[in-house]
Amino acid sequence: VKKTNPKIVPKLRFWSISALLTGLFFYTAAGTAAAQCLTSGLNEEDQLAMARGLFEDGLFSASSETAKCYLEEFSESTAREEVFFLLAEALRKGGDLQGAVKAYDELNKNFPNSKTYRDNALLQKGISLAISRKYPAAIETLKSLLHDFPQTTYRDEAHYWLGYATSYSAELSRKKNKKEALWEYLASTQHFIEARPETLRSKQQQERWYLMGRAWWFLKDITKAEEAWSQYLKRSKSIEPEQASNLKYQLATSFQQEKNYAKAEKWFARIAKEHPDSKLASASTFLRAEMAYADSVQKTKTEALDSLSISRLVKYYKLYLDKKDNEHQALTYYRIGVLQQTDQPNETISAFQKYLNTKDKTYATEVLYRLGYLYIETNHQKKAIQTFEKYLSMKDKTYTAEVHYRLGNLFIETKQHKKAIQIFEKYLNMNDKTYTAEVYYRLGYLFIESKQQKKAIQIFENYLSTNNKTYTAEVHYHLGNLYIETKQQKKAIQTFEKYLNTNDKTYGSEVLYQLAYLYIEAKRPKKAIQIFEKYLSMKDKTLISEVHYRLGYLYLETKQQKKAIESFEEYLNSKAKTYSAEVNYQLAFLYIETKQQKKAI
Structure with a gap:
């Protein structure tokens, strides 16, 4: 828009005011704003100068009316192109965007080849349409430009x-x-x-x-x-701070969805730090910790994190607790507990107890399960029992079998054998096979201690039917003794023989002694002799005098006088006194039979 010549500005200002006052008079008299042009009677130069001056003074409504009058009165003017543009601009700046768009269209219609105003007119028309939310028309106009x-x-x-x-x-x-x-x-x-x-x-x-x-x-x-x-x-x-925090939250949650946890943590951290009093601050503080946790697991591909990582994550979760917000409090205590379980069991116990106090049920069964183990590790057996019993009262069955197994062991440690038997029997009625062999083994012992030999035998036999070989030798040993107690000598012999075929040496000498006695009772002296002779080759000398005594009689029974003499002499050399008189008596007769009268005397 060309600027008004400074020399005529005072005149224009006078005419502007005069014209406006005249216009107001006519508006009042006629009752309408369209009674007639405000500048009617002015020549072309003055009307153009007034339109320009009013525009420069920011009187856009008056400027647009003046421009309209000019275009009506001076149809052959060489300044019409400028006035068309001036009209459109005055309407636009005066807030009449719809009128401005029409005026820009009129300019384009009347001066389609304009090089002075057309590109600017298209731009301003496009802007006006965009501001008016007429987006398709705005796009078309601006593309045309x-x-x-x-x-x-x-x-x-x-x-x-x-x-x-x-x-x-x-x-x-x-x-x-x-x-x-x-x-x-x-x-x-x-x-x-x-x-x-x-x-x-x-x-x-x-x-x-x-x-x-x-x-x-x-x-x-x-x-x-x-x-x-x-x-x-x-x-x-x-x-606005709220918009800023919302944008950051939008980015953070988007990166979270993409599993780009490092970026998500960064943006949640910015909200927590830069907008500590915003509505999103508490949630962002919690989610920052969650994203840091997820990022650590993602990078290491394991939840077994190093101590520095754990310390950092616990710090982040505690920052959330400092917010005194309750929405994610339960999960926060759960996370802190899980993170510290390996290195700081007491801290974990405290965190898990606080979790249970929140009444949240999401992780309640898992927390009880973990807490039971922690009490075992910290030698709080009674608390472990209470915790596991509370777990069993819950609906969740994920760890039921294992909890029964652990409870049985705890009852054994706390001398509650009846309860141990009951809980182990419940375990065996489940479909879980993880600890079956172990339970058979422990239950067999419990039945022995409670003088229930028949049940002990059944349980030990069940153990031997499993593929577990951990306690096979020991079970054979105890089972052999149980068969003796229940007068099942044949089974006792078979079982002790099986024990001897294992590599276990713990009860070797005792089993040989018992087995030899069983062969004696079964009228199999030769077998008894073989077993006693094996015993004598063992390092264990606990029952050696007894073995020599029994061997002496077995040799007598099998007509092996020389060996009988040797065995009885070995007995006497052992300085044992229990059978010394009897042995001397038998030896005397053996010496007579072997013509060793001096020794007999």
Whole structure:
């Protein structure tokens, strides 16, 4: 717009005021604002000067009315192109965007080949349409500008407004046609990229970064959204704290969904640090800890973290507890407990107890299970029993079998054998086979201690039917003794023989002694002799005198006088006194039979 010649400004100001007062008089008299032109009677030069002056003074409504009058009265004027543009600009700046668009169209219609105003007119028309939310028309107009004027100086601003209009058009389309909206979001980013930021006003630069970020966010390219919104957050000086925290939260949750936990942690941490009093601060503090935990597990591919990582994570969770927020309190105590379980059992016990006090049920059974183990590790058997019994009262059955097994062992340790038997029998009625062999073994012992030999035999026999070989030798030993107690000598012999075929030496000498006696009772002296002779080859000498005594009689029975003499002599050399008289008596007769009268005497 050409500036008014300074020499005629005073005159214009006079005419402006005079014309306005005259206009007001006519409006009042006629009762309508359209009674007649305010500048009727002025010549062409004065009307043009007045239109310009009013525009410069910011009296856009009066300027537009003057321009209209000018166009009506001076149809052949050489300044009509300028006045058409002046009219459109006055309407636009006066807030009549719809009227401005029509005026820009009139300019284009009357001066289709204009090189002075047309590109600017198309730009301003596009902007007006965009501001009026007529996005398709705005897009069409701005594209026409770039097509018709490829070298226009308004290129950057045109691309900016194209990006703006396309972005908001996508927002409207998203509710009806998501696929179309995504294409529009992508197109908006391309226009924003074409607009050089340094050519735009500060507010436009900020809006550009914001809308680019939003477009990339909807396109699910969160990394690019992060780049754009980071610039927006950095450069914007007027952004409301709530909007800033919401954008950061949006980025954080998006990275969380993508399982990019490191980036998610970064943004949640920024909210917690930069917006400590915001509505999102507490949740973000908790989620920061969660993302740090997930990131550590993701990187190490295990939940067995090093002590430094655990210390850092516990610190983050405790920062959330400092917020005095209850929403995630239960899960926080659970996490702290799990993290510290290996290295700090007492801290874990405290955390798990606090979790149970929250009345949350999500991890209650697991916590009871873990807590029971912790009490075992810290030698609090009674508390372990109470905790495991509480677990069994819950509906969850995940760890039921194992808890029965652990409870049985705890009852043994605390001398509650009846309860141990009951709990082990319940375990055996379950489908779980993990600890079956171990339970058979322990239950067999319990039945022995409670003088229930028949049940002990049955349980030990059940153990031997499993594939577990851990206690096979020991079970054979006890089972052999049980068969003796229940007068099942044949089974006792078979079982002791099986024991001797194992590599176990714990009860070797005792089993040989018992087995030899069984062979004596079974009238198998030769077998008894073999077994006693094996005993004598053992290092254990506990029953050696008894063995020599029994062997002497067995040799007598089998007509082996010389060996009988040797065995009885060995007995006497052992300095045992129990059978010394009897042995001397038998030896005397053996000496007579072997013609050793002196020894007999």
